[in-house]
Amino acid sequence: MLKIKKILISQPKPENGKSPYYDVAEKYNVKVDFRPFIKVEAMSSREFRDQKVNIADFSAVVFTSRTGADHFFRICEEMRVKLTENIKYFCTSEAIGFYLQKYVNFKKRKVYNSPSSKLADLFVLMNKHASENYLFVLSENNNEEIFALLKTAKFRYKTAFMYRSVSNEFTENEEFDYDMLIFFSPQGIVSLLKNFPNYQQGETYIGCLGATAAAAVRNAGFRVNLEVPNPQFSSLSMALDDFIKQNHKKR
Numbered sequence: 001m002l003k004i005k006k007i008l009i010s011q012p013k014p015e016n017g018k019s020p021y022y023d024v025a026e027k028y029n030v031k032v033d034f035r036p037f038i039k040v041e042a043m044s045s046r047e048f049r050d051q052k053v054n055i056a057d058f059s060a061v062v063f064t065s066r067t068g069a070d071h072f073f074r075i076c077e078e079m080r081v082k083l084t085e086n087i088k089y090f091c092t093s094e095a096i097g098f099y100l101q102k103y104v105n106f107k108k109r110k111v112y113n114s115p116s117s118k119l120a121d122l123f124v125l126m127n128k129h130a131s132e133n134y135l136f137v138l139s140e141n142n143n144e145e146i147f148a149l150l151k152t153a154k155f156r157y158k159t160a161f162m163y164r165s166v167s168n169e170f171t172e173n174e175e176f177d178y179d180m181l182i183f184f185s186p187q188g189i190v191s192l193l194k195n196f197p198n199y200q201q202g203e204t205y206i207g208c209l210g211a212t213a214a215a216a217v218r219n220a221g222f223r224v225n226l227e228v229p230n231p232q233f234s235s236l237s238m239a240l241d242d243f244i245k246q247n248h249k250k251r
Helices: 020-028 045-049 066-078 094-102 119-127 144-150 186-195 211-219 236-249
Strands: 006-009 031-034 038-042 060-063 088-091 110-113 133-139 156-167 180-183 205-209 226-228
Touching: 006 020, 020 031, 020 236, 038 066, 038 186, 045 066, 045 156, 060 066, 060 119, 066 094, 066 133, 066 156, 088 094, 088 119, 094 110, 119 144, 133 144, 144 156, 144 211, 156 186, 180 186, 180 211, 186 211, 205 211, 205 236, 226 236
Parallel strands: 006 031, 006 180, 060 088, 060 133, 088 110, 133 156, 180 205, 205 226
Antiparallel strands: 038 156
């Protein structure tokens, strides 16, 4: 069994230097590198116009990520869209809802969050506000879970793509000698295979956040050693803490 000493977290390095993954690394004396396999690319105002979506037609906006919020308000600014105080915001997590303070005055706006940070539970909440006309702010890719749930929606809605995920290339001299890889989206697996077309998992462990990312790993022919959420953990950092603890015990 391979002892975990070096982990790649496929996300950007935290700007403030703080992360629960650093705490896990210090606790077990392992090295953690933040190296995103994908990067976000903004869609232009012209690309948005081609979708024939009029933001003013909607009474509610749905965010599944903070990135989505950034690009929604960017598009609004670029297109000089004035948002009324009556517009409602629905978010898949409390963290996203809190992030909206960067753009809106909470005292004058209505923000609703999924009670469990699960998309399905947000849809239950939205179905209770069926009179709203919802605009879903999405990435151009990786929306399988959302589109599956939209088939059961009881509300009016339209989707709008405002950004996309693209592969982040590794340099020829960049080392790739990790004992564990952590992925957060199917696009990360696509990027792994693009950067390393002959990649062999061997004894390397792979962890994933979300069922779609885990499915992408398996479809690529690799093993999933840690999948979150699971019956024991909903937090990836907590699950990783326990996984490394068990791994080090067996050495």
